[in-house]
Amino acid sequence: MKSNVSPVSKAPAISSTTAALLSVLFTIIYVLPFYLSPATRPSRRLTRDAPSSIRARVRSVTFSSAICFCLTIYVLHQYGNASPKEILRLLGFWPISLFDTARTVLLVAILFAGPLFEYGIVEGCWKRWIRGREAYEILSSWIGYRNFVVGPVSEELIWRSLVIPLHVLAHFSEKQIVFLTPLYFGIAHVHHLYEFRLTHPRVPVSVAIFRSLFQFTYTSLFGFFAAFVFLRTGNVLSVTLVHALCNSLGLPRFWGRVGVEAGEPIGPPDTGKNYEDGGFYDTSKGVMWTVAYYIILIAGAIGFYLQLFSLTESSHALPVVLVKA
16 A cells, blocks of 8 residues: 555554554444433334434434543543644644545545436436535434434544544554454444344344345445545545545445336336426436446446545645554
């Protein structure tokens, strides 16, 4: 893995075991409170999407994040002898480069060129994006506020802004940080298996486990990218916005036709019309729209690979060990 950062020659400020144990502790502090209070604990009568549950969980993660933040500041200052300026840099709080942030968002937009084409062009959502109606409707709901504001901010704070500096102090190499720290992030989502079993008791256990493993896989994959970006840019704003963008777009379509509403049969061109804003968009587009989607999807993946390093290049990269002895 390339890096424009010089190797760190000082002895590690904390041991690798300490960094790992603190990361596990932060994960527990973040997740455990969800099960300590009836207001946040999932049950068959109270799902995680209930407004009252979301409000209680927002208070919980705010308190948990504050505890983890204070612990990290203490370790960075007491054991890393970091000055306030150095602490802000390690946390990715300062300096914040809006140019670096814009390039990172562009990189993700390239990767998701296919879904952006499907939602924006095929389904005609681009007008709503420009008017801001899509964002307003999403963020005005408690589920949207949780998924696109509280979730990205708190999760990137914990598993990037706080966990990664601890591994920098312990002199984990750049590759180790990129591929190890996201596992805490992935493990933190495993508890959704329990919640899913409560709310979907008729779903076979094997299916629920497969769903949980799949979620662990794609959250970890995103974590690899987010950790890479955080190290390369030293910018927590970038990974937070990227997290929110990925949450809004979801996983790309890898099969099926575009422009067809879920659950609706593919019919002749004059059927399946949805009316919106005085007009309509056709939900049974011709096959060429689907061909175009998959071409754009593949081109986006190639473009992402080719531009990965150039669009994340920054003078604010964190001081990491290139190769651990």
